[in-house]
Amino acid sequence: MSLIEVTDLRKRYRSTTVVDGVSFTIGEGETYGLLGPNGAGKTTTIAMVVGVLARDGGGVRLAGRAHEVTSLATKAMIGYVPQEIALYPDLTARENLAFFGRLYGLAGRDLRRRVDEVLDVTGLSERSREAVSKYSGGMARRLNIAAGLLNRPRLLVLDEPTAGVDPQSRGAILDAVARLAGEGVAVLYTTHYMEEAERLCDRVGILDGGRMRAEGTHRELVSLVGAGDHVLITVDGAAAGAVPALERTPGVTRVDADEARLELLVAESRAVLPLILDAVTGAGCAVRSLEVREPDLEAVFLKLTGRALRD
Amino acid sequence: MKALTIGLINLKRVLRDRSNVVFMLGTPILMILMLGLLFGGSREPRLGVSGAAGPLAERLVAALAAGGAVQVERVADAGRLRADVERGRLHGGLVIPQDYDAAVRSGGRADLRYVSLGRDWDAIDLESAVRAAVQRENTLLRAARYGVERGAGPFGERLAVVSRAAGDGAVRVTTTGEAVIPAGLGAFVFSAPPTLLLYMFLTALTTAIGLTQTRLLGVSRRMYASPTPARAIMAGEVLGRLLICLAQGLLIMLGSALLFGVGWGDPLGAAAVLVVFTLVGGGAALVLGSVFRREGPVITLGVLLGLGLGALGGTMVPLESFGEGMRRVARFTPHAWGYDAFTALVRRDAGLLDVLPQVGVLAAYAAALFAVGLWALRRSLVRG
Numbered sequence: 001m002s003l004i005e006v007t008d009l010r011k012r013y014r015s016t017t018v019v020d021g022v023s024f025t026i027g028e029g030e031t032y033g034l035l036g037p038n039g040a041g042k043t044t045t046i047a048m049v050v051g052v053l054a055r056d057g058g059g060v061r062l063a064g065r066a067h068e069v070t071s072l073a074t075k076a077m078i079g080y081v082p083q084e085i086a087l088y089p090d091l092t093a094r095e096n097l098a099f100f101g102r103l104y105g106l107a108g109r110d111l112r113r114r115v116d117e118v119l120d121v122t123g124l125s126e127r128s129r130e131a132v133s134k135y136s137g138g139m140a141r142r143l144n145i146a147a148g149l150l151n152r153p154r155l156l157v158l159d160e161p162t163a164g165v166d167p168q169s170r171g172a173i174l175d176a177v178a179r180l181a182g183e184g185v186a187v188l189y190t191t192h193y194m195e196e197a198e199r200l201c202d203r204v205g206i207l208d209g210g211r212m213r214a215e216g217t218h219r220e221l222v223s224l225v226g227a228g229d230h231v232l233i234t235v236d237g238a239a240a241g242a243v244p245a246l247e248r249t250p251g252v253t254r255v256d257a258d259e260a261r262l263e264l265l266v267a268e269s270r271a272v273l274p275l276i277l278d279a280v281t282g283a284g285c286a287v288r289s290l291e292v293r294e295p296d297l298e299a300v301f302l303k304l305t306g307r308a309l310r311d
Numbered sequence: 312m313k314a315l316t317i318g319l320i321n322l323k324r325v326l327r328d329r330s331n332v333v334f335m336l337g338t339p340i341l342m343i344l345m346l347g348l349l350f351g352g353s354r355e356p357r358l359g360v361s362g363a364a365g366p367l368a369e370r371l372v373a374a375l376a377a378g379g380a381v382q383v384e385r386v387a388d389a390g391r392l393r394a395d396v397e398r399g400r401l402h403g404g405l406v407i408p409q410d411y412d413a414a415v416r417s418g419g420r421a422d423l424r425y426v427s428l429g430r431d432w433d434a435i436d437l438e439s440a441v442r443a444a445v446q447r448e449n450t451l452l453r454a455a456r457y458g459v460e461r462g463a464g465p466f467g468e469r470l471a472v473v474s475r476a477a478g479d480g481a482v483r484v485t486t487t488g489e490a491v492i493p494a495g496l497g498a499f500v501f502s503a504p505p506t507l508l509l510y511m512f513l514t515a516l517t518t519a520i521g522l523t524q525t526r527l528l529g530v531s532r533r534m535y536a537s538p539t540p541a542r543a544i545m546a547g548e549v550l551g552r553l554l555i556c557l558a559q560g561l562l563i564m565l566g567s568a569l570l571f572g573v574g575w576g577d578p579l580g581a582a583a584v585l586v587v588f589t590l591v592g593g594g595a596a597l598v599l600g601s602v603f604r605r606e607g608p609v610i611t612l613g614v615l616l617g618l619g620l621g622a623l624g625g626t627m628v629p630l631e632s633f634g635e636g637m638r639r640v641a642r643f644t645p646h647a648w649g650y651d652a653f654t655a656l657v658r659r660d661a662g663l664l665d666v667l668p669q670v671g672v673l674a675a676y677a678a679a680l681f682a683v684g685l686w687a688l689r690r691s692l693v694r695g
């Protein structure tokens with residue numbers, strides 16, 4: 001059963017419709033990615049889901065209850081990591097966390113323990129008594145996430161939590177999110193990095209111009225594009241000799257040869273790969289290298305919107 | 312409860328910054344000290360006298376100098392006198408007409424001319440002292456003249472008699488009627504209330520920046536994402552500002568009382584004015600902190616309004632020295648009403664009931680500011 005059901009969300013600013021009928025559901029332990037370019041309406045959608053922005057239409061149900069901007073009981077179940085570093089820069093990490101912890105009803109020893117825990121999870125324990133303004137961008141991002149974990153949320157909502165961080169911090173953030181999902185937390189994750197969506201999310205919704213263009217697992221979305229995988233092979237000597245055998249191989253839909261390079265289009269590379277290798281070696285060519293390229297969300301996005309995901 | 316948490320974090324942020332503490336604690340006390348020394352007349356004000364030098368004129372000069380409250384200095388002519396007053400070497404000048412002795416003796420009229428810029432405490436102090444002395448001398452001269460007309464004796468003798476009868480022979484300078492500064496009050500009594508108003512309002516407005524930051528950083532939105540109702544967030548942000556403004560007021564009140572012995576008058580009255588002015592400051596900060604989407608205008612307007620309204624409201628230069636028109640304009644500032652109330656409490660021994668009109672006007676200011684401020688804050692919170 002889904003933990004959260006979002007139906008037909010709508011938001012207008014003056015005459016422009018910024019979110020236009022967005023619906024999705026997320027189950028416990030599931031990670032759902034909202035993928036879209038700048039201005040797609042990700043943050044606006046998330047703000048309405050979290051309940052910090054009044055919506056113009058649609059509904060949100062969380063754990064079977066209607067969730068509104070005034071629903072304190074359901075707000076208590078959500079951990080929110082905003083796109084911006086929403087912390088007091090002049091206070092220390094610990095002071096910030098203690099403050100937000102109190103707003104979630106924590107106090108005394110419970111509060112201290114939970115602050116220690118989230119500092120530990122985000123790897124900030126050592127520098128918890130420093131002012132946030134002294135933090136590096138990556139550390140501030142991690143603290144921003146830590147503040148969203150204080151209430152042990154059942155739904156964790158992260159709005160581009162890796163924007164502007166180094167690859168190492170990004171890896172740590174993605175790992176932490178994956179671990180939480182593993183513990184049963186439902187995760188709503190927005191990004192305009194398709195690699196993150198591919199790596200982290202069980203299901204992805206592609207948002208553009210306030211509309212949900214497509215939704216599904218990575219595989220499902222990729223199948224929308226219709227194309228199979230690309231297999232690139234380099235051989236010793238001329239590759240042309242292997243073409244007839246490859247064209248006869250079941251599952252291979254197209255073969256191009258260019259000197260020592262072969263480029264194949266195949267339906268399902270995992271199943272066909274052994275047959276391809278047999279065909280190439282059977283034609284007397286020695287394989288020097290082989291590369292499989294699966295179509296990615298970038299390609300899906302391009303196909304759906306006619307534009308690249310990132311400018 | 313959560314409102315208190317939010318209020319206290321605001322207080323913590325302000326006190327965390329050392330420069331804020333210096334600003335809130337040190338500079339107002341310094342300002343009281345400086346204004347006190349500058350305007351409070353720690354030395355006797357200097358009065359220049361030019362013109363007639365007959366015995367009766369000298370009598371008047373002696374009367375002015377008697378009591379030691381005024382330092383009298385002879386100046387060669389009226390032109391010099393005027394120049395010295397304009398340059399600030401003298402706080403005021405008295406021109407005695409050449410026919411003074413003759414006119415007075417014959418029971419006629421002598422027109423004295425008083426020259427003053429009237430723009431600081433010393434000048435105001437001096438003017439009232441001169442008025443009082445002249446008035447008293449006038450009374451004695453009339454009495455002597457009356458005796459002469461009744462055939463009681465020559466003018467000189469009659470004057471000596473009535474002077475003896477009136478007091479210690481020489482004339483004492485006593486301020487009567489609408490004296491601005493009653494005798495026996497220290498200089499700081501005049502500088503402390505305006506400084507209190509100026510700083511309370513200025514400090515309150517600086518807290519607007521904190522609110523704008525909280526909104527722009529997304530911290531208020533994050534608060535709203537937690538199980539905290541909008542009204543608790545608003546109450547907390549308001550409370551934070553009121554606490555800071557009140558702390559500033561109390562610091563100045565207690566600091567000036569302890570360091571300079573300033574008495575703030577009727578405790579109930581002073582508390583009432585302090586509280587409503589806190590509400591005005593907090594309300595202004597709420598409006599300023601809630602309406603803008605950038606920090607720049609908040610800082611600029613905060614300083615501009617804090618200093619501008621303060622100056623206009625008589626907290627830098629005494630309200631009493633304003634001209635009619637400016638005084639009417641000053642009425643639009645909350646400072647002027649606070650100034651009035653504190654003046655009554657501190658200098659005229661007024662009580663809570665006497666300052667109720669001023670307290671009422673300030674409360675109306677606060678109510679209007681809160682209506683606008685809460686509306687704007689709520690809008691920024693829920694509408695994004």
Ligand SMILES: Nc1ncnc2c1ncn2[C@@H]1O[C@H](COP(=O)(O)OP(=O)(O)OP(=O)(O)O)[C@@H](O)[C@H]1O
Nearest residue numbers: 013018036037038039040041042043044045192695
């Ligand atoms: N308060 C507002 N008033 C008017 N328009 C707004 C407001 N907030 C957002 N918008 C507009 O709504 C659209 C969607 O914005 P949103 O922030 O949801 O996009 P996003 O997908 O999060 O983009 P990004 O990747 O840049 O964060 C944008 O065109 C933006 O200009």
Ligand SMILES: [Mg+2]
Nearest residue numbers: 042043044083
């Ligand atoms: Mg966004």
